[in-house]
Amino acid sequence: MxxxxxxxxxxxxxxxxxxxxxxxxxxxxxxxxxxxxQGKSRHERGYGSKWDVIRARILHRDKHLCQECMRTGRAKAAATVDHIKPKSQGGTDDDGNLQGLCWPCHKRKTATERKP
Structure with missing residues (x-):
């Protein structure tokens, strides 16, 4: 070869x-x-076993559907749980601040949050 x-x-x-x-x-x-x-483990960033329980609860609440896609009339499977108000901007892990999103929606939302 x-x-x-x-x-x-x-x-x-x-x-x-x-x-x-x-x-x-x-x-x-x-x-x-x-x-x-940034050299931190998932536990150091606040995504340990407690987050696993929260994530499962939110996905179940949202019926494993992407909430952003649902708002535009499409049904797509949610793959991740997103903070509506990012933790870096003072958001919390409260259920009212969390939503299920598909990867494309999560990636798009995260990119817009990083813009100055």
Missing amino acids: PKAIPRACRKQGCAATTTDRSGYCESHRNTGWEQHQ
Whole structure:
């Protein structure tokens, strides 16, 4: 089998090349997720076993349907539980501040919340 063709590292601004399947060079391998999570475990971020119980309760309450899609007249399975008012902006884990969302809706909502 021929060797893999070296490709540019996926890390923005890195000039190194790699043949690794991850797409990152040796110095940037395994850093993307750590940076995204700021080095904290899910428990340190407030998503431990207590959150697992809350998540199951909210998905059951919302009948495992994406609430954003339901508002636009579509029925799509919810894959995650979202904080309506983000925890970073003072939101809580209160049931009234939580909703079931599909991944595309959650990703879109999170992206708009990060804008200044």
